[in-house]
Every structure is written in C-alpha cells, then in structure tokens.
Amino acid sequence: MRTTGCEDGGRGPASTGKLTQMSATADGGRIEITDLTKRFGDFVAVDNLSFSVAPGRVTGFLGPNGAGKTTTLRILLGLVKPTAGTATIGGVSYAGISTPLTTVGSALEATNFHPGRSGRDHLRVLAATAGIPDSRVDEMLELVGIPAAARQRAGGYSMGMRQRLGLAAAMLGDPQVLILDEPANGLDPEGIRWLRGFLRSLAAQGRTILVSSHMLQEVEQTVDDVVIISNGRLVRAGTIESLHGPVTALVRTSDPGRLAGALRVADVTSTPGADGNSLSVQTDDLRLIGDVALRAGLPIWQLQPQASDLEELFFALTEGQNRNLGDGTAPQEQDAIAGQDGGNEK
Template sequence: MTATAPTGGRIEIAGLTKRFRGFSAVEDLSFDVEPGRITGFLGPNGAGKTTTLRMVLGLVRPTSGYATIGGYRYGELERPLSTVGAALEATNFHPGRSGRDHLRVLADAASIPTARVDELLELTGIPAAARKRAGAYSMGMRQRLGLAAALLGDPQVLVLDEPTNGLDPEGIRWLRGFLRRLSDEGKTILVSSHLLREVEATVDDVVIIANGRLVQAGTMADLRGTAGALVRTSDAEALAGALRVADVTSSPGEEPDTLVAETTDLRLVGDVALRAGLPVYGLEPRSTDLEQLYFSLTEGTNRNEGAQSAADQQVPHQPAPDQDPGAASAEEVSS
C-alpha cells in the first residue's frame, strides 16, 4: 500500500511551522521534492534545515502544517525503513558497538535479514572495518555507515542531512556518483547542505531557506539563469547595437566599456564586433556566480529579521559581503 501510493515517492511539505518557546525555527514552509531527482536543501547553519528534516521524519512534532512522503505522514508508514531512508548525523552510533551490529540492531527492528546488512557494507565499501567498534571510525567511515543504515530497507526516498560533512574529496566524488546512480533508479533524494558549492554539481533542484522561511525553490538550471559572454570593447553601446542586429540581447557589464551578451557563442560575438569594426579587448564565457547569488539570497532575509534576539542566538553570523564567502563558511560548525 505504501509503496504504490498514488503520489509515489514525492515528499510534500505544506505550511510546516515549528516554534520553540516563541522562537520560530521553521515558519510556514511549503515545497515538494520530486522522484527521480536529487534536490538540494540549502540554507546557512541554523536556518531550520535539520528541524525541517526531523519534522518530515516524525522525530519533531510540527507546531502546524504537515509533511508527507508518498501521501503518508512518517508515523503512518507501514514499513518506514523500506519507504524512507534517512542519514541525519554522522555521530549517531554507540562507540562500543561495531558498525555491523549497529546495522543489525536497526535491521532487527524492521525485520530485515542480516544478509542485507552485509550486502550494504559491501556496497558502501566498509565490510572489514564494520566489525570493529564504531568509536574508532573516521568521519568518512561514519558517513558511509550512516548511508548504509539509510539504505537498509531499499527505500524509495532518501533524506540525507549534510552527507558531505567530513568526507575527503575522494569520498565526496564517490557520494556524488552513488547518489546519481540511485536517482537514475527513480529514487527521491533530498540532500541538505549549508554550502551551495558542495552540492551544485550533484543536485537537479534546489530549495533554499533562511531563518526558517522559503527563499527560493526551483531547478538548478533556473537558479543558474542564462549563461552569457562578457566582452570588453571600446564602445559598449555601439557593440550592443551591432549585437541586437544579430539577434543577441545584451546588457552593460559592471565595469565601463564592458557588455554581457546573452549567448554562449563567443565566436559569434567576436564576428559581430569585427563586422562592426569594433576592437575586442577581452572575451570570456560568463556564468552566474552561484555562491554570490546564494549568499545574497540567504543574507537578504537574514538582515530583515535580525531584530529577533532568539534568532540571533540560533543563527550564526553571516559572512560580511566583502569577505570571501567560501572561506568564512568553511569555518562554521555544522548544525
């Protein structure tokens, strides 16, 4: 019944709100997560991502609103581990229990055979280490063990909270390929991260929240916008006119005598300039600065709501606009 629900493996979140003693962690949040796609769930630390995911998984009771998976709330699922797999934190292990026993404890609870446990240890590449006690595991091993736990019941839907935390570059690449394979099988995958850069190569859709509110939801392509070409010439206005004749829209660049043409065809821009008798001092492809866009999106709302004292305590300080955003956020501790 649960596996063949009419909405398949879609996650639907509607009007989800959670308030803790007057502090609003998540406020009227609504979005859908589609099957067969990887959705990035983004926001700065303290934005309410983890609280949202915990409400989806029935661990935290919403103040109002609801979240359903394939049309059912988590608590109503007949076989939860075979419907939704979740990896929330890489530290959810008893240090004195082996990784394999950790999985067997969960497998027992969900009536999953031990053979499946060993199969997953192979799949996630930790069969030998899994017999050692989990307290000695590296962060990367914990992430893999968490992923193995999420996949135990071969679920249609995967919910992963900051799965790249603590993974080395090789691990991140492995995870990317792994998630892509699962998504190609038609699974619904929701991955949270506080860094757009970490997931931008992986995700198809993005949902961005800040201060518990939705800021943006759409495809990654929408967020990127149209790619263009940045051209530097002596008379930007004249070149804009020449490009218009060639059916290419353009807009003035940030610096004087520069132009952003809405085409990825650099050769076309060069040819037009040559025909118009205008010099080309520089010509390069230009894509949206996603990281900059992400920070402007999440920071704008933050500033508007900065009056909440409780929110100030909860939300780590945003990097100032002139700082390098990547360097600043790398120092933040994950929520």
C-alpha cells in the same frame, strides 16, 4: 529495485541486493511540506513552510546554519511534532508508513550508533528489526566503501567513515525515499565525488532524494532542484538552472562601444563591463558574437559564457540577522533537534 555503485577510488560497490522495494504509496514517495510551522515557546523555528520533492530527482534543501533545516527534516521523519501544517511522504505521514525502513532511509546524524559496537554489528541490529538478512549488511558496507573497517568499533571511525556508515544504514531497506542531513560533512574530495555519483544513480532509478546543506556550492554539481530557507521561511525554490538565470556571455575587445553597436544591428543586447574593456552580452551564442566582431574588424581578447554566481546568490537570499543563532531562544530549537520536544510547543 537495485542500486548500482559509483566510482570511488577503485572501491567497487555491489548491487543493493534482492529486496523488493515497497513504495510509500502509489504516487512514488513524493515529499510534500505544506504550511509547516514549529514553535518552541515564542521562538518560531519553522515558519509556514511549503515545498515539494519529486521522485527521480535530487533536491537540495539549503540554508545557513540554524535556518530550520534539521527541524523540518525531523518533523518529516516523525521525530518532532509540528505546531501546524503537514509533512508527508507518498501522501502519508511517516507514522502512517507500515514498513518505514524499507520505504524511507534517513541519516540525520553521523554519531547515531553505539561507540563500542562494530560498524557491521550496528547495521545487523538495524537489519534484524526489519527482517533484513545479514547478507544485505555486507552489501551495504561494500557499497559505501568501508568493508575493511566493518569489524572495528564505530567509536573509532573518522567523521567521513561515520558518514558512510550512516548512509549504509539509510540504504539497508532499499528505500524509495532517501533523506540526508549534511551528508558531505567530513568527507574528503574523493568521498564527495563518490557521494555525488551515488545520489545521481539513485535518482536515475526514480527514487526521491532530499539532501540538506548549508552551502549551495557543495551540492551545485549534484542536485536537480533547490529549496532555500532562511529563519524557517522559504526564500526560493526551483530548478538549479533557474537559479543560474539566463546564460550570457562575457567578451573583451579593444573597442567595446563599437562592438556593442555592431551587436545591436544583429538584434543582440549588451551592457558595458566595469573595467571599460568588456561587454556582458545577452546571448549564449558565442559563435554569433565572434562573427559580429569579425565583420566589425575587432579583435576578441576573451569570449566565454557566464552565469550568476550561485554562492553569491545564496548569501544574498539568506543575508540578514539569523534569529536561530546567537540569542536566548536558540537552545529551545537545539532541544528539539536532540529529540526533547516536550512542553514548549504552542
């Protein structure tokens, strides 16, 4: 499997090389989270969580800061032991994957490197552990757009460059599955646009892409599916289209009541707007609305499709007290995120 690059301000990425992709199992790297729970003492970081991530799609893993996203990803990658439930990739746990670097690529932190080592040397060390040639390292540096900084010390990288270096490391083994935690943090608008195109191209090749974020707006233009959690619990899962709900139309006219009556004759339902000059019409057929208004002799001041505001929906689904922030139990979860998963589990 090869990866083609995406437009990013003229930085022409190369293919991902001649490595042969090694899938997790025959089902193509599908991620399954089943009844997953993680406790630290009396604190529940992940609470009976279940969802799946299909190959060939970009799935956004969403929730406010402290919702349990990173803990879930660390369990999936074998870095934290669950209290109950399972997290599998291609039907097996991460520990059961014989060649993890060539099966699963991940980037959970943008600081997971030696600050005194160059970006290229950081990737060369990782590549050597899996028998990946140095030529692949150079391809990845070109792919993510930082070849000019390859020999600079990574400790001097900007946050955006660190994100790109982490992505290069995740892609070293040409993996079937890619797991990224807040990958857009620190990227400029050009970089975010590049990242969107890059992830879409990987999904088009049949890879499994799971991307966490605390803001739905960041990933709305990228993802196919969304999983939203709050306080470690699932609150919504489905396609991005299902979150939008049915498409309606906003129409403004001089006599909304008269237009509503004409629309009823055409078997179209509408509700009055709060401003007294508009209707929300239960159809996405703008031409039909225009034709009905024309026959009724009414002027149209505004006519446009409308969908639910995803950012407002996100906050509505996740509103309420965030038990993972601002109380005495939060440091326990932070210990887990740092990899200090000792003794508190029950």
